[in-house]
Amino acid sequence: MKEMTAAQLKQMIEAGERIQVIDVREDEEVAFGMIPSAIHIKMGDIPERMSELDKQKTYVIICRSGVRSEHVCRYLEAHGYDVCNIVDGMLGWDGELV
Template sequence: MEEMKEITAEELKQRLEKGEKLNLIDVREDEEVAYGMIPGAKHIKMGEIPHRLEEFNKEEEYIFICRSGVRSENVCRYLQELGYSVCNMVGGMLAWEGEVE
């Protein structure tokens, strides 16, 4: 199986601070994202991903985020098998020290 790309919360924060345009997808549940998401992230619950594949472009990379990095890793494996370019934020929001909105 192809190795999965990963990014740490700190690396992601640095890339965003440089002004990079990244596709961030938060796969947590509604009550979890209520406490704040990384600015610019799009909320698509894990269970909705299979029904919303048309929102993803195979030419672009997507970074997936959850609370601890486990659900987002599962989403990444699923999408990678379908041919999408994905990256998992290791440690999830528990590791995120940047701003939230």
């Protein structure tokens, strides 16, 4: 499984790279702020919503600390999706929030 840190993700976003971030935290966690342009799909909703995802794209998965996103990455990888886990999650993010 591919991995990167929140700082690496921030650098890629700031460099203008087109990255699709999926935030898998719960609603109450996301209420405190999300990475701009990220889409919110709670971890528990991934199985029923993964048909919305394109297997030709790479998705960067983030949660609070990197544990739930790792589980989501393993699940999506097993179903043929190209994913990358943010190992330190939102705890490592020091960029803008919306």
